[in-house]
Amino acid sequence: xxxxxxxxxxxxxxxxxxxxxxxxxxxxxxxxxxxxxxxxxxxxxxxxxxxxxxxxxxxxxxxxxxxxxxxxxxxxxxxxxxxxxxxxxxxxxxxxxxxxxxxxxxxxxxxxxxxxxxxxxxxxxxxxxxxxxxxxxxxxxxxxxxxxxxxxxxxxxxxxxxxxxxxxxxxxxxxxxxxxxxxxxxxxxxxxxxxxxxxxxxxxxxxxxxxxxxxxxxxxxxxxxxxxxxx
Amino acid sequence: xxxxxxxxxxxxxxxxxxxxxxxxxxxxxxxxxxxxxxxxxxxxxxxxxxxxxxxxxxxxxxxxxxxxxxxxxxxxxxxxxxxxxxxxxxxxxxxxxxxxxxxxxxxxxxxxxxxxxxxxxxxxxxxxxxxxxxxxxxxxxxxxxxxxxxxxxxxxxxxxxxxxxxxxxxxxxxxxxxxxxxxxxxxxxxxxxxxxxxxxxxxxxxxxxxxxxxxxxxxxxxxxxxxxxxxxxxxxxxxxxxxxxxxxxxxxxxxxxxxxxxxxxxxxxxxxxxxxxxxxxxxxxxxxxxxxxxxxxxxxxxxxxxxxxxxxxxxxxxxxxxxxxxxxxxxxxxxxxxxxxxxxxxxxxxxxxxxxxxxxxxxxxxxxxxxxxxxx
Numbered sequence: 001x002x003x004x005x006x007x008x009x010x011x012x013x014x015x016x017x018x019x020x021x022x023x024x025x026x027x028x029x030x031x032x033x034x035x036x037x038x039x040x041x042x043x044x045x046x047x048x049x050x051x052x053x054x055x056x057x058x059x060x061x062x063x064x065x066x067x068x069x070x071x072x073x074x075x076x077x078x079x080x081x082x083x084x085x086x087x088x089x090x091x092x093x094x095x096x097x098x099x100x101x102x103x104x105x106x107x108x109x110x111x112x113x114x115x116x117x118x119x120x121x122x123x124x125x126x127x128x129x130x131x132x133x134x135x136x137x138x139x140x141x142x143x144x145x146x147x148x149x150x151x152x153x154x155x156x157x158x159x160x161x162x163x164x165x166x167x168x169x170x171x172x173x174x175x176x177x178x179x180x181x182x183x184x185x186x187x188x189x190x191x192x193x194x195x196x197x198x199x200x201x202x203x204x205x206x207x208x209x210x211x212x213x214x215x216x217x218x219x220x221x222x223x224x225x226x227x228x229x230x231x
Numbered sequence: 232x233x234x235x236x237x238x239x240x241x242x243x244x245x246x247x248x249x250x251x252x253x254x255x256x257x258x259x260x261x262x263x264x265x266x267x268x269x270x271x272x273x274x275x276x277x278x279x280x281x282x283x284x285x286x287x288x289x290x291x292x293x294x295x296x297x298x299x300x301x302x303x304x305x306x307x308x309x310x311x312x313x314x315x316x317x318x319x320x321x322x323x324x325x326x327x328x329x330x331x332x333x334x335x336x337x338x339x340x341x342x343x344x345x346x347x348x349x350x351x352x353x354x355x356x357x358x359x360x361x362x363x364x365x366x367x368x369x370x371x372x373x374x375x376x377x378x379x380x381x382x383x384x385x386x387x388x389x390x391x392x393x394x395x396x397x398x399x400x401x402x403x404x405x406x407x408x409x410x411x412x413x414x415x416x417x418x419x420x421x422x423x424x425x426x427x428x429x430x431x432x433x434x435x436x437x438x439x440x441x442x443x444x445x446x447x448x449x450x451x452x453x454x455x456x457x458x459x460x461x462x463x464x465x466x467x468x469x470x471x472x473x474x475x476x477x478x479x480x481x482x483x484x485x486x487x488x489x490x491x492x493x494x495x496x497x498x499x500x501x502x503x504x505x506x507x508x509x510x511x512x513x514x515x516x517x518x519x520x521x522x523x524x525x526x527x528x529x530x531x532x533x534x535x536x537x538x539x540x541x542x543x544x545x546x547x548x549x550x551x552x553x554x555x556x557x558x559x560x561x562x563x564x565x566x567x568x569x570x571x572x573x574x575x576x577x578x579x580x581x582x583x584x585x586x587x588x589x590x591x592x593x594x595x596x597x598x599x600x601x602x603x604x605x606x607x
Contacts, residue, residue, distance in 0.1 A: 211465070
């Protein structure tokens with residue numbers, strides 16, 4: 001076990017939850033730093049310079065959402081928020097405040113590890129081009145020539161469909177909120193027009209997924225947004 | 232319960248009755264002798280006394296005496312009597328009014344008491360029935376909560392106390408028990424919370440326009456493991472309109488219906504999910520090829536904590552008994568209906584509707600050129 005692995009700051013007020021998560025994080029080579037309150041989290045974030053932050057939104061001292069905003073000011077480390085089912089609004093708010101992903105309680109260790117891996121992957125800076133070829137779930141996208149294949153067959157996408165797919169590929173593995181995608185693909189005027197996004201996502205699924213009602217690639221995050229699954 | 236309407240309506244009633252007697256008697260006075268007339272007025276007094284309290288009865292008798300005296304007893308149109316035997320008639324009228332009035336009052340009191348007793352009995356009966364139901368629910372609920380907890384505690388304490396003595400595969404099995412049972416607990420608690428939210432009206436429906444396929448897709452993905460033994464067919468028409476619904480709740484309806492299938496239909500039997508437009512609603516169907524549901528249970532299955540069972544060849548259900556009740560709550564919150572389609576020859580077909588309260592938004596069409604898109 002490497003002592004020099006990435007540092008995970010675990011912000012969680014329940015001792016039991018910390019005790020349950022610690023061993024699996026350590027077993028995967030992470031150094032675990034813990035905080036039980038928002039204030040401790042801020043101190044640890046400033047002092048230990050974590051590589052990724054796991055933040056439970058239901059902290060006792062004040063609003064978890066406030067902590068997201070304050071953490072964002074002291075560190076650039078990606079924040080994965082943890083919250084319960086039914087708190088979709090909080091998730092969206094946390095993501096809008098700069099959290100990079102979320103996990104819904106209760107979650108499995110496999111899911112947690114996958115989220116951390118994606119969060120630790122360096123984000124592309126705005127001008128930077130992604131790898132020229134994307135492959136997942138039987139779909140191949142040549143980003144350089146803007147061509148899309150399902151198996152061996154080329155698929156024709158409309159410009160909007162392609163922009164949507166390319167936006168998701170750019171942030172693959174990560175959740176993208178409805179607002180983020182609408183602004184990226186349709187522009188700021190469309191930020192509330194969620195039905196556009198849903199309809200085009202449906203079209204994309206019908207062109208790319210084997211079973212559009214059981215997607216493998218274009219995953220819905222209910223009431224939050226979408227995620228392009230790449231593993 | 233008779234409200235206290237005695238005061239003036241009863242006095243008016245008494246005046247009305249005696250007035251009627253007087254009018255009737257005047258109309259046919261040629262054919263009557265004085266005794267008949269006295270009897271008719273007495274009848275009036277008896278009627279009043281049998282219906283109203285003592286006050287109006289006395290009023291009726293006094294009125295009768297006055298009418299009788301002035302109109303029918305010589306000297307006519309004059310108070311006072313020639314024959315003193317009429318005084319006895321008057322006195323009798325008064326006595327009858329008082330006695331009858333008291334009798335009526337007592338009868339009325341007894342009727343009130345009887346009614347009150349009956350009501351109290353009914354309340355007690357309902358209270359007892361709901362108490363029995365509550366006890367039954369509590370005992371089934373505590374069983375449902377204790378069973379997985381017991382399994383978790385047993386497996387975990389074995390792991391904690393005898394770790395070194397256990398073979399790796401035993402350890403693994405115990406860990407899997409903990410995992411499986413805690414998932415069962417999670418489902419149960421989630422259902423209980425959802426039911427509470429529905430019943431306390433704390434459930435907020437956040438509608439948005441969406442293709443039905445999306446929520447269905449989330450549900451199918453969530454249930455990938457649960458439905459592994461049931462091939463799923465989805466038939467949605469291309470032109471199915473967008474629906475206005477809460478995606479998280481809609482997904483829950485699908486999850487509950489499909490979990491129900493997985494629980495009751497034998498492994499290997501298929502599930503068919505379809506939808507179509509019917510007038511102002513979209514109808515959604517989840518049909519299985521399981522043992523079906525008996526006609527007399529078609530409504531019961533939507534009841535809280537009701538568990539179908541007894542179907543041969545199917546393992547005892549492990550559900551919370553809340554799934555379908557939650558479905559009904561969610562669908563009603565959307566203004567729709569959910570029912571078990573009768574007359575299905577094989578398996579069970581659940582149907583629910585999502586009403587189309589408004590026209591779905593129109594999307595501006597995109598030119599269908601497939602040329603190189605503008606990017607970035």
